[in-house]
Structures are given as C-alpha cells and as structure tokens.
Amino acid sequence: MQKLSRRSLVKTGCSTVIAAGVVSGAHAQSAPSAENGAEQVYDVVIIGSGCAGMAAAIEAKKAGASPVILEKMSRPSGNTIFSGGIINATNTYVQKQQGVKDTLEDFYKDMMKVSLNRGDEELTRMYVEKSGEQIQWLTDVCGVKFRPLENEVWPMLQRGHVVDGPLNPHGAQLSKNMLDTVKKLGIPIMFNTKVIEITSDPILRATGVKAVVDDEELVTIKAKGGVIVATGGFHANKEMIARYMGGNTAWMPIRGSTCLTGENITLTQKFNPMFVNMDQYHGGPIHGPTRANPSIMVNYGLLVKYDGTRFIDEVETYVRVAKAMPTLIPDNKAFIIIDDQVTGISTVQDRIKRYQRAKAQYYTANSIKELAEKAGLPVDTLVSVVDEYNKAVKAGKAAELTPPNTLENPRLIEKGPFYAFPFMGGMTATFGGPKITKKAEMLNTEGKPIPGLYGAGNAIGGLLYDDYIGGSQLCAALIWGRVAGQEAAARAKKA
Incomplete structure (x- = not known):
C-alpha cells in the first residue's frame, strides 16, 4: 500500500465553518501512514464528520480509546452545517434559567404523537430522558452557547435550543465548536477519504474499513472496538429516493447536504441489517x-x-x-x-x-x-x-x-x-436505515446486534417516522453518537 497523500493528512489548523455549505480552513491532524502494506490500527473507526461522528470521536477519546474520523469530502459537508442549529430537548439548564415548565412525560407524548406513534418507543423514551444532558455536554465539552428560548407553536414550544455564535446557519457554528474540540483532543480526521467497504471476519463481525484516499490510494484500517456509521442518510441519491419513496419525491429540491448518498445502506448491506422506515423522510x-x-x-x-x-x-x-x-x-x-x-x-x-x-x-x-x-x-x-x-x-x-x-x-x-x-x-434528510439498539448497535434481520457495527445520526432508522419536532435529528445524533463512541471504546478494551 502506498504512503498516504499529504493533501488529506495535514496538521489541524483553526477550522472555520461558514454558511451555505462552505467550510474554510478545515484541516486534519496527521494520521500515521501505513508503510510496506501494513494496515493502520485504531480502537474506533468513525465514518462521517457530522454532529454524530464528532460526538462519537470525542466520547471515544475521553474514554481512553484511539478514534479516527474518515470523511469522504474535503471538509465537513453533511447536514449539520446546513441545519438551523436547533437542539430539541427538555429539562435543560437553559430552560431552568428561563423558568420554563415542561415534563419528560409531556415531551414523550409529543414526540410519539408527531411520529404517529410509529417511532420506536424504547428509543424515543431514551431520547427524551437523555435530551437535556446533551445541552449541558455541548456547553461543558464543546463550549457551545445557546440563545434565549423562543416560545414557538406546538410541538416545539420552548424546547428548541438554538446554538449561538457568529456563524450562520447556526448548525455551522455547532460544527465549528465540535471540530475545534476534536482538534483540541488531538483526534485525527482523514478528509478526501471515501470508505468503500466495512471489513468483517467470516462470521460477519465488523473489523475495520477499506477506504480510498484522494481517489487514488487504498488504505486499510483495523478497528479494535468497532466501526461507527455516521454517514447521514440517502436523500441526495435520486435512485434510492425513487426506489423507496416514489418518483414525485425525487423531484423535490435538496435542502440539506448534496453529499449524503446512501452509504448507510450500501456499506452495511452485507451484514444483513434490519432496514426500517425506508419510505420516510424529513x-x-x-x-x-x-x-x-x-x-x-x-x-x-x-x-x-x-x-x-x-x-x-x-x-x-x-x-x-x-x-x-x-x-x-x-x-x-x-x-x-x-x-x-x-x-x-x-x-x-x-x-x-x-x-x-x-x-x-x-x-x-x-x-x-x-x-x-x-x-x-x-x-x-x-x-x-x-x-x-x-x-x-x-x-x-x-x-x-x-x-x-x-x-x-x-x-x-x-x-x-x-x-x-x-x-x-x-x-432534507431520510428517516430510514439500519435499526439500532439503545447502545447504538446495528441490528440484523433476526433482531440481533451486529458485533462491532454501530450507527448514529441520520444513518439510523427507527426513531423518527412521518415528522419530528424541530431539532430532533441533531439531538438524536448527539445522544447515539456519544453512546456509540462509549460502547466501541469499551469493546476495544476487551479486544
């Protein structure tokens, strides 16, 4: 295997994320290149540098593991930077500061009502219970600040926590804050690195990835603890949209990233995942x-x-x-x-x-x-x-x-x-993909966890159906991104 291109592996600089999908100066810390055909080895391999992927990397690093993020684009280009930077959550310190009254049960009922009671009950309950701590985590770990809450119409009410800062849209500010934290922790990111295969052993346990760097160099990376798929969904893949949702839907203009083309489906298929809600979208x-x-x-x-x-x-x-x-x-x-x-x-x-x-x-x-x-x-x-x-x-x-x-x-x-x-x-985004457990493990068609394979963010299926309360996708990405990072790190220690 050739030595990796320095175009993709350069020292992390001051990353600035700005509006309209433009990310300027987003560099990555050098990942050691493999010489003489040897594979690289990390505890956790994360595919995708959006909100979910970066949350997973930060948690894995804080748990003592060695994570690496692989991003097919030259910069973070997923849905996070196009979003309004709204985190849908309750029982938060921001709400308490403003005297907002809300309950977990009311929040749960609203989440289920909006999803026509077809959202996974277990995942929805976990979302509701863990939503508040994501606001605290973003503040404490990533230095994110939030604007005063607005009293919106139902079902948002005063649950939409909008990221504050100079960048617009506010999702770009969220991405910058998280990317700065990744840099601070010394987590390597390999840009221009497209994963073409999640590798496995003979009994379909995920073992790592194969990826192409700069469209010309093959790299093989072993993951001791597992692979986290945080690639987003398939809303920019017209063929998949027409297949699962019909031709009229495929003509809708794209609101989010134009780079999310279905790797959550194509990369995981050989593991026989339980794909759910494939006809649903935001x-x-x-x-x-x-x-x-x-x-x-x-x-x-x-x-x-x-x-x-x-x-x-x-x-x-x-x-x-x-x-x-x-x-x-x-x-x-x-x-x-x-x-x-x-x-x-x-x-x-x-x-x-x-x-x-x-x-x-x-x-x-x-x-x-x-x-x-x-x-x-x-x-x-x-x-x-x-x-x-x-x-x-x-x-x-x-x-x-x-x-x-x-x-x-x-x-x-x-x-x-x-x-x-x-x-x-x-x-904007698709709701379908491999169903996950509360531990972010992908399930196979028999309902069993696929060893070493995790999912988070828009890459997963099961949580959302038909509609959602604004800001739910970012919050869910944080919840299961963090969980996936923790679980993969723990699995690496047992390897």
Whole structure:
C-alpha cells in the first residue's frame, strides 16, 4: 500500500465553518501512514464528520480509546452545517434559567404523537430522558452557547435550543465548536477519504474499513472496538429516493447536504441489517434556486399558491407543509405571506436574513394589493383571501375557513409593510436505515446486534417516522453518537 497523500493528512489548523455549505480552513491532524502494506490500527473507526461522528470521536477519546474520523469530502459537508442549529430537548439548564415548565412525560407524548406513534418507543423514551444532558455536554465539552428560548407553536414550544455564535446557519457554528474540540483532543480526521467497504471476519463481525484516499490510494484500517456509521442518510441519491419513496419525491429540491448518498445502506448491506422506515423522510420549505430556508416561518402567516389561494392549514409543521406540496401543488411552488407584526420575532428575523444572505428574491410592500402586484400574484384574489382570513380570525372562526387555520392564536395580516417569500417543498434528510439498539448497535434481520457495527445520526432508522419536532435529528445524533463512541471504546478494551 502506498504512503498516504499529504493533501488529506495535514496538521489541524483553526477550522472555520461558514454558511451555505462552505467550510474554510478545515484541516486534519496527521494520521500515521501505513508503510510496506501494513494496515493502520485504531480502537474506533468513525465514518462521517457530522454532529454524530464528532460526538462519537470525542466520547471515544475521553474514554481512553484511539478514534479516527474518515470523511469522504474535503471538509465537513453533511447536514449539520446546513441545519438551523436547533437542539430539541427538555429539562435543560437553559430552560431552568428561563423558568420554563415542561415534563419528560409531556415531551414523550409529543414526540410519539408527531411520529404517529410509529417511532420506536424504547428509543424515543431514551431520547427524551437523555435530551437535556446533551445541552449541558455541548456547553461543558464543546463550549457551545445557546440563545434565549423562543416560545414557538406546538410541538416545539420552548424546547428548541438554538446554538449561538457568529456563524450562520447556526448548525455551522455547532460544527465549528465540535471540530475545534476534536482538534483540541488531538483526534485525527482523514478528509478526501471515501470508505468503500466495512471489513468483517467470516462470521460477519465488523473489523475495520477499506477506504480510498484522494481517489487514488487504498488504505486499510483495523478497528479494535468497532466501526461507527455516521454517514447521514440517502436523500441526495435520486435512485434510492425513487426506489423507496416514489418518483414525485425525487423531484423535490435538496435542502440539506448534496453529499449524503446512501452509504448507510450500501456499506452495511452485507451484514444483513434490519432496514426500517425506508419510505420516510424529513422535508421542509426551501427557496429552490438559492436554498434559502424559511423553515418554521410557515407558521407565522398565510401560505398561498401562485393563484393567490390558501392550500393548507398553517398549524401544520413545516415538515408536513413541505411534504404535502408536491401532491397539493403540481409545480410545488408557493408563498409565505407575513406582516410587520412578526418581523421583530427572532425566529422570523433569522429566516428573513437567510433570504438576504442567499440573495433570494422576496417581495415587500405597504399594501396587500401592491404586494400581489410585485410578486406576480392575482391581485383581486390575494386581497380577497387576506380580507376573508382577517375577518375570520377576528371573529374567532379561523377554523371554519377552507382550508381551516387551527392555530391556537392565528396571526392577523394587517400591518404593513407586508412580505411575500417564495418557497418550495424540499427534501432534507431520510428517516430510514439500519435499526439500532439503545447502545447504538446495528441490528440484523433476526433482531440481533451486529458485533462491532454501530450507527448514529441520520444513518439510523427507527426513531423518527412521518415528522419530528424541530431539532430532533441533531439531538438524536448527539445522544447515539456519544453512546456509540462509549460502547466501541469499551469493546476495544476487551479486544
């Protein structure tokens, strides 16, 4: 085997993660190259440098193990940096500081309700019980700071802990903080290193990986304690999306990373994993041409088609809104209409800034008539729809509209300036993959743990179904990333 390229193995520098999928100056600490065909040996091999992968590496290192992270891209390029940096959690120190009242049981019921009671009960219960400590861990270990909690609509309520810092979107700040911690701990990351096989012994125990560096050099790495698959899902793989979810879904624009192409499926298949929820995914609103993300701004105003009429109850989560759009609207295009009464809310401010940073076109005017003219909407229709809506809200009859608006406190659209934000329903992440145990062990089709093979983050299946409370994927990635790192490190000590 050849000596590894120095393009992929260089000293860790000051890593800066910035918006729109750009990671600048993300370098890796040198991993020792293998000479004369000898394989490299680590206690834990982690595939993927997102939130889950870095959490696994940090925990494995703190447990006394030697982890290595393998990343196929030249920088962290998964869904973490594209996310809003929201951690969905309860019983946190942030909530206590603000006097927020919540219970584990209420949180559990909301998590299960949102997943149509098809989320794995055991994993969901563990998520709920461990969610709060992830906020503390991020603060204590990774130096993450959080913004004051906003009181959002159900089911988010005051559980969405938004990472604070200068980088946008806030998931980029989370990635930077975690990457800085990885650097501080001296954990090697091998960029431009694509895993092409998870190796095994004759009875299908995971033993390590084979990977290609810089598209030209083969490296073999043994994992004493196990391999952690933290590759994300398959939302950027059109063939898989069409296979599991249908052709219409495959046409949805991508909201998250364009690099998550299904290694959680292709790399694990030979171990006969129990794939679950393969037809389920997270969708969300997106400005297709620029990828500006309005997310939960859909709950702060009216949602109208290009013919000026409403098409869905604005109480629906941004996930359900987006997933319904290709079916309800053939061209998958709509507008969010808000007024100046909500622009002072930090949640809305953030979303407006996303459009501005991305140079995504949106429209503003001092009257609904003028707004319709600027946005190219039928003037008489939009004026009539907004008038009808405002009258129904004032009369307490918004739920009688067609479609109904069943928000507990629907927001009036009557104070200029008014805004219209064009958006589409987009694909963010898949919910399907190998099912895991509470210990992050991947299960085979017989329901037995696959020795040495672990999963975390969007690579796994079982926890989420249909929809989720915003910020659940990042929190789950932290929970089972950390658990996987701990379990693999413990297994390495017994090897």
